[in-house]
Amino acid sequence: MRTTAAPPPAQLMVHAGLALRSALAAVAGTEPSRLGRAAAGAAYLDLWAGDRLLRADGGNHSAVARFLLPRLLMESVDTLSVLLGAQAQRNTGPGAAYREHARRLHQAMWHPDHRARLDAVTARLDGPPTGEDRLARPLTSVRPAALPLALHALLDELERERRAVVGACALAPADASAGIWALADRYALLTAAAACLDGWRGTGRGRRITTDRDRLVAALSRIAIRLGLEPVGPDTELSAALFDEAVAHCRRPTVPARTAPAAARRLVGA
Known part of the structure; x- marks a missing residue:
């Protein structure tokens, strides 16, 4: 019996986006709880980080996206149940639609190709990252003065983590042990963090620049939490500051992620 191919990362992004839209539609006209608003903001942040990763790392061919996004999107969509109650x-209605999209994400996460997704990432870990691998370079080349002040300490932590991962790659075991799985996870999360930072321009005015800054800080804080690092500020993961941005995002038409130039796609690993 043939196994159905796993859905590509861009399709998972569509399911996660529609799950968020369905959840917000279900509570339209009500005042969601603080935890519900935080869940919506967190789901939006993971969608934004996923979009940045797809654009930077080769789109549907990205080994990192194929490995990382099923779990990240499944986790954040599952948390939306707090918003829906x-x-x-x-x-029927938005609740049923939400469950269907959540089900699709669970299927993708536990698809039989999960070992192949891991292998595609561990193939990059056979020695320190070099050449066009994003982790061969510091997480950001932007001058500290151009970055949000709240990020300075966190970026120091993330850069130390990048260097630790680079060092660990030189000692990575060849088998699919728990250690290599954990290293692949750290590598993938840091690649996503770099993609978020590479998209930062720090330009604009008024609310636009504030929203861009807050989104970057919050998205990197979520990645830091998953890496076991300290986020920016207290109670970051429960912050509902981006709830309104999540609502605005769901009111906009869905636009497919544009991928990076062919040079980035040479690292597809799949």
């Missing part, structure tokens, strides 16, 4: 169990 009892509506998540309804058999």
